Amino acid sequence: MAAIFGVVDFTRPSVRSPRKVVQHMATVHGLSLATDLDLYGDGWVGMGYLPERFQTHPRQDIFYINDRLVTLVEGDILNRASIAAASRIPLDTMKQISLPQLICHAFEHRGPALFDEIDGSYRIIIWDHVDKLLYVVADRYGFRPIFYKIINKRMFFGSEIKFLLKGLEKLPEINPQAIADFLSFGYPISSDTFFDGIVRLPGAHFLQMKQEQIYLIRYDEVEPEGKSKIRDAREAVSLLRNAAITGVKAYSDTEPTRVLLSGGIHSRLVAAAQKRLGYPVATLTVGEPSSADAQIAGNVARNLPSRHYLQKLSAAAFLDNFSRSVWLSDGLLNGLNATLLGMVPFLK
Incomplete structure (x- = not known):
């Protein structure tokens, strides 16, 4: 570009x-x-x-x-x-x-x-x-x-x-x-x-x-689309659940599937949809075992339940691989990753 x-x-x-x-x-x-x-x-x-x-x-x-x-x-x-x-x-x-x-x-x-x-x-x-x-x-x-x-x-x-x-x-x-x-x-x-x-x-x-x-x-004022047709929180949850299940079903099968579980809402939703469909689920988390994300992900995996794997990643290993990760994600062509690339000399 x-x-x-x-x-x-x-x-x-x-x-x-x-x-x-x-x-x-x-x-x-x-x-x-x-x-x-x-x-x-x-x-x-x-x-x-x-x-x-x-x-x-x-x-x-x-x-x-x-x-x-x-x-x-x-x-x-x-x-x-x-x-x-x-x-x-x-x-x-x-x-x-x-x-x-x-x-x-x-x-x-x-x-x-x-x-x-x-x-x-x-x-x-x-x-x-x-x-x-x-x-x-x-x-x-x-x-x-x-x-x-x-x-x-x-x-x-x-x-x-x-x-x-x-x-x-x-x-x-x-x-x-x-x-x-x-x-x-x-x-x-x-x-x-x-x-x-x-x-x-x-x-x-x-x-x-x-x-x-x-x-x-x-310069762009978004026009309101009118009142929501969703009546209450229960209906909103039902619509979200059905949408997640439909999306996961389109990209999954009955083979064991590994879900990269960060502890955030998106990965939890995907793992729960897999489980609701009856598919065998294994979850994987990458990070420091003592981090909040890793602990939350472990709790989510136990509640599903699912076979859970934790790939340890230290701060030193993260920095060692940071530059290569940015390049692999097309860092020179993407504004966000260009920001990351500029950070590498300072992080090291």
Whole structure:
């Protein structure tokens, strides 16, 4: 996946030239990628784009610059025709201009209201170099992550945390709560990352920054679907049980099945559904025997009952295999796992 990153600096005089900061951010793991860098920079903002390393399709225009706006668009936008129509851009014109140019013209016509109309997987950066106003936009579901960190009147942003770490003058502290949340739930339960102060921009949100004024704005208000048809908790439990049994039955048979039992609600539900179907169940837990998860999983296994196996995993063994696990889970292409990959040198 291609990468974007940059900095906006409202300190005066600027601490460092934004253009030079972006060039420095393009040096990752000791390897300078500046020769592949598409770069825009002025006295206030710097933005860079790096294409996919093994890109086979023709390289597209990423920046569009007019007398007011600098527009960077990376990703896929599916409803270009409807955006053009709503912005009074003729269809023939739309076919002849680049995607950043289309978004630039549409933004001039619609303003931030445009963001709610865009459908796709994308990242958009818009810099108004007349009013000195920056917009950083995440797609509706956050498919393409954008991370940012604000320091005084400067904001660093990028599609991967490693670019931010390179641009910062001082490495941030580790965020223990974010690590605990990830190890407990298997995913981040907030926009925080493993690095203190580095935040992931939520899906369907955009950042608006001017001087020291920074706003996080949601552009997609979810419409309520009406009142629930479920009458009470008993009916809700029954529906959940039936759905779990139906799902497990579709992927299981009468052979002994091992359920990876963490002690959490999802693995408990799968194991209980297996048991309700009459299938022989064996459960497996990986972790420290003294941990709360391992003890809860053991209690669940005894109550099923099921044959239970505990694979011991020490903290040292976890760290030794952490880097390899991230790589095997496609860490370079996934925003969350890119976060994990950036953590490895600090954990060791």
